[in-house]
């Protein structure tokens with residue numbers, strides 16, 4: 001089931017919360033909607049589900065216009081952050097619930113429901129827990145039950161709103177991997193709302209970056225990380241160093257530092273450099289105008305990378321650099337050492353409004 005959102009806008013009073021959203025989710029794709037708090041993620045999911053209606057635009061499910069259709073017609077399975085399991089029912093009963101309440105005409109037989117619940121318990125790896133009650137499960141297990149319950153009605157699409165948001169970091173990580181595997185098995189068209197970058201990058205086929213009700217970028221995780229299309233995405237995704245300067249005569253200039261840029265005209269500019277995109281060189285003689293002289297202020301070993309904090313000698317700006325262990329040991333760096341910092345990859349945007 002593919003989904004197409006065309007030109008969706010929505011306001012509450014004078015506040016526009018969705019602004020001309022265009023997005024296609026292909027059949028079987030898992031798309032993550034990632035953005036800061038209040039950017040409109042949940043609102044978009046609710047409009048898609050039929051829990052809210054857009055002021056403008058249309059929604060097509062496999063080419064059929066369901067913009068004004070009620071929630072039931074959209075056949076969506078939901079999983080929310082807070083487990084909405086029924087505490088007085090066993091896990092089996094919880095999973096079977098959506099099937100048991102179907103009208104007689106559409107309700108499967110008792111035996112078929114039992115078999116379906118068996119399959120789902122197997123899928124979410126909770127076979128031994130069918131007769132327990134939700135209070136006898138961990139938070140992560142309860143969210144897996146919530147997913148099984150959502151899948152029981154054989155939805156056409158799966159909508160996940162911060163499904164692991166209430167769980168601790170370790171469980172979240174396990175569930176992310178589990179969700180990825182589960183999605184590979186069931187291949188259901190899915191939209192995952194999250195503000196957790198790691199979650200979006202690890203789980204999704206494509207990521208939609210949303211900000212102030214507008215889509216900033218749509219792409220695979222590597223496209224979004226490697227080629228952010230604007231300064232918002234650069235800043236929002238991963239760590240980044242920002243260096244302010246001037247764009248003039250086709251160059252970005254910051255003190256003695258100069259590099260050619262595509263931007264023409266004269267304006268203030270901001271250069272973005274990821275911490276792993278620096279070369280560190282021994283500070284011999286004068287820094288070329290492609291490097292900043294800097295002093296190492298801190299060295300933090302952080303797993304497979306070494307994080308360095310440096311202070312630029314020309315204007316005292318703090319710069320964060322990441323090196324592999326190998327690079328670090330080859331350079332034999334020590335605290336307080338003076339070095340030249342040369343960006344390997346740098347992206348400059350005009351500073352309008354930043």
Ligand SMILES: Nc1ncnc2c1ncn2[C@@H]1O[C@H](COP(=O)(O)OP(=O)(O)OP(=O)(O)O)[C@@H](O)[C@H]1O
Nearest residue numbers: 012015017035036037038039040041042043044195
């Ligand atoms: N029923 C409502 N009435 C008025 N304003 C609303 C309503 N629901 C949401 N909003 C506003 O719409 C904007 C988008 O909210 P939404 O919940 O979609 O954001 P979000 O990206 O999901 O945020 P979070 O990550 O914090 O959950 C916010 O400014 C919010 O205050």
